[in-house]
Amino acid sequence: MKMAEDVKVPEGWKRVRLGEIGKIVSGSTPDTTNPNFWNGDIVWITPDDLSKLKTMYIPTSSRKLTKEGLRSSSAKLIPPYSIVLSSRAPIGYVAISTVSYTTNQGCKSIIPHESYNPEFLYYCLQRYIKEIVALGSGTTFTEISKSQLEKLKVILPVLLPEQRKIAEILETIDNAIEKTDRIIEKYKRIKQGLMQDLFTKGITAFGFEKDKLINAVKKAFKNGDHNFGREENLINHLSDYLREVFSVWDVDSEIEKNKERQRPDIIIHKRRNPNENLFAIEVKKSEDLNRIKEDIKKLEDLMLKEYRYEDAVFIGFNIENFDRIFELSEKVNFILISKDGEVKIRNRVRRFKDSPLGRVPEEWEVVELGCVGDIIYGEGLRQELYEPDGDTLVFGTGGIIGRAKLFLDRGPALVIPRKGSITSVFYIQEDQKFWVIDTAFYLKPKNGYCKFIYFTLCNMNLELLNEATGVPSLSRENIKSIQIPLPPLPEQKRIASILSQIDEAIEKEKKYKEKLERIKRGLMEDLLTGKVRVNELIDGGKNIDKQN
Numbered sequence: 001m002k003m004a005e006d007v008k009v010p011e012g013w014k015r016v017r018l019g020e021i022g023k024i025v026s027g028s029t030p031d032t033t034n035p036n037f038w039n040g041d042i043v044w045i046t047p048d049d050l051s052k053l054k055t056m057y058i059p060t061s062s063r064k065l066t067k068e069g070l071r072s073s074s075a076k077l078i079p080p081y082s083i084v085l086s087s088r089a090p091i092g093y094v095a096i097s098t099v100s101y102t103t104n105q106g107c108k109s110i111i112p113h114e115s116y117n118p119e120f121l122y123y124c125l126q127r128y129i130k131e132i133v134a135l136g137s138g139t140t141f142t143e144i145s146k147s148q149l150e151k152l153k154v155i156l157p158v159l160l161p162e163q164r165k166i167a168e169i170l171e172t173i174d175n176a177i178e179k180t181d182r183i184i185e186k187y188k189r190i191k192q193g194l195m196q197d198l199f200t201k202g203i204t205a206f207g208f209e210k211d212k213l214i215n216a217v218k219k220a221f222k223n224g225d226h227n228f229g230r231e232e233n234l235i236n237h238l239s240d241y242l243r244e245v246f247s248v249w250d251v252d253s254e255i256e257k258n259k260e261r262q263r264p265d266i267i268i269h270k271r272r273n274p275n276e277n278l279f280a281i282e283v284k285k286s287e288d289l290n291r292i293k294e295d296i297k298k299l300e301d302l303m304l305k306e307y308r309y310e311d312a313v314f315i316g317f318n319i320e321n322f323d324r325i326f327e328l329s330e331k332v333n334f335i336l337i338s339k340d341g342e343v344k345i346r347n348r349v350r351r352f353k354d355s356p357l358g359r360v361p362e363e364w365e366v367v368e369l370g371c372v373g374d375i376i377y378g379e380g381l382r383q384e385l386y387e388p389d390g391d392t393l394v395f396g397t398g399g400i401i402g403r404a405k406l407f408l409d410r411g412p413a414l415v416i417p418r419k420g421s422i423t424s425v426f427y428i429q430e431d432q433k434f435w436v437i438d439t440a441f442y443l444k445p446k447n448g449y450c451k452f453i454y455f456t457l458c459n460m461n462l463e464l465l466n467e468a469t470g471v472p473s474l475s476r477e478n479i480k481s482i483q484i485p486l487p488p489l490p491e492q493k494r495i496a497s498i499l500s501q502i503d504e505a506i507e508k509e510k511k512y513k514e515k516l517e518r519i520k521r522g523l524m525e526d527l528l529t530g531k532v533r534v535n536e537l538i539d540g541g542k543n544i545d546k547q548n
Helices: 047-051 067-072 118-127 129-134 146-151 160-200 205-222 231-243 290-308 320-327 450-458 476-480 488-528 537-548
Strands: 015-018 021-024 038-047 083-087 091-096 100-101 107-112 153-157 250-254 264-267 277-282 309-317 331-339 341-348 365-369 375-377 392-396 401-404 415-416 426-428 433-436 440-441 483-486
Touching: 015 365, 038 067, 038 091, 047 083, 047 091, 083 118, 091 118, 091 129, 100 107, 118 129, 118 153, 118 160, 118 488, 153 160, 160 483, 160 488, 160 537, 205 231, 205 277, 205 309, 205 331, 205 341, 205 488, 231 250, 231 264, 231 277, 277 290, 290 309, 290 320, 320 331, 320 341, 375 476, 392 426, 392 440, 415 433, 415 450, 426 450, 433 440, 450 483, 450 488
Parallel strands: 038 100, 277 309, 309 331, 392 433
Antiparallel strands: 015 153, 021 107, 083 091, 083 107, 250 264, 264 277, 331 341, 365 483, 375 440, 392 401, 415 426, 415 440
16 A cells, blocks of 8 residues: 555545644553552543454443542543544554543544544544554554654545545445354354254254155145045145155155055155165044054054164144144154144154263264274475465365365365364365375264264364473374264264354355455545545435435
């Protein structure tokens, strides 16, 4: 960025020193050992307070002074809507106070004259931050003095309406960035809560897919399939609706019905893979308790025990006594719908057991990470083997550090830190060529779903395994001994799918935020130099006002 002295001043703008824009005031700190000076109601802003801001405005501070504390120091009470700038440790945080306040000596305040808009000055100072930082000096830490700040030259519009309009445009972008930040934080909280539940309680096939089942049942009810024709007619129509929503599965109905090995009304499975059996479903269009008991016994004894379906579901239409049906089994999931269309759901009861990790579902194992796959040392990569356009991703302990021509292996795999930053684990996509250097390990799971193992390790604090007193480091033996929960493979995939969807949502919002930040940088360069003028927008607003 050019210095203000080198920038051509547009028509209707001027070049001024900050000292001409307003009064610049330094801060001070009262005696911190005197309790009479502290815990009052006077806001006392420090660089630390400024560092935590998400918006341009600061309404309060972490510590506050009493009137006696203010009088005891050289600090002055500053009026609201003055500009606060951190002038050391570090230089460069900017905010507008919405209340009367004072500061410590790490801040300078600008009390703007009436002809200057505070919000515009906020953005103006942001644009000149590099210049302000460059003026800093000092041996222990850099600091900018009041006199240096007063001499700093900036260019700005002469008229207030133009200042306000520029600030308004930039604030609109900032508001969008802040909104996106809030969405990202919301998703992160949701993910944290989901991880806590999923890694202790898991999620059954029915829990994961029940919305699809319920919607198919509601569609059958809406179309009146339960009121006309034989029960087989209802089953066939319901099967068609299920095929629409379970498109990657095979949905079969009324297959191999005989007295010796009678199958259920509907099964959802993979014909080509006998180990992928999702749902066994029985359907009844009336509340015939004896027939319902027979169906539920078939589901429990044959489909769950012998054929090992992940979940069994009983779907009942025209049901009046929901509780009586629910009492028939704890192993079967129920979707019941009354003659009036009221839907009641009950998930099967999941049993839990004690484990080294606490209570987990009975079907789960707890294993050491070394049982899932080999923990492999990364290898050094000579500089000449790096290639900016290579299709091999090179990983270090902190993530991707470059690209290369050669590769060690292909994903899916996990990169586990060994030295330095040992907080993060990285996932390598399926078939992605990769090279892990010697500051990290990598793991290619043989027993388990790689993405599930990734999320499991992300849910752990690897820093607790640190063995070094200097540079943090992890040993292969310690990593191998990490105990992790290991649900059945289909459940691992469900858990990974849920968390991946949240990660995708977070990543989408992050990219949107990056786009907004690029737009803001471009607007600041154009609007705060006068390259792009907002006069037409101001004139348009005036015309609208006149018309109204």
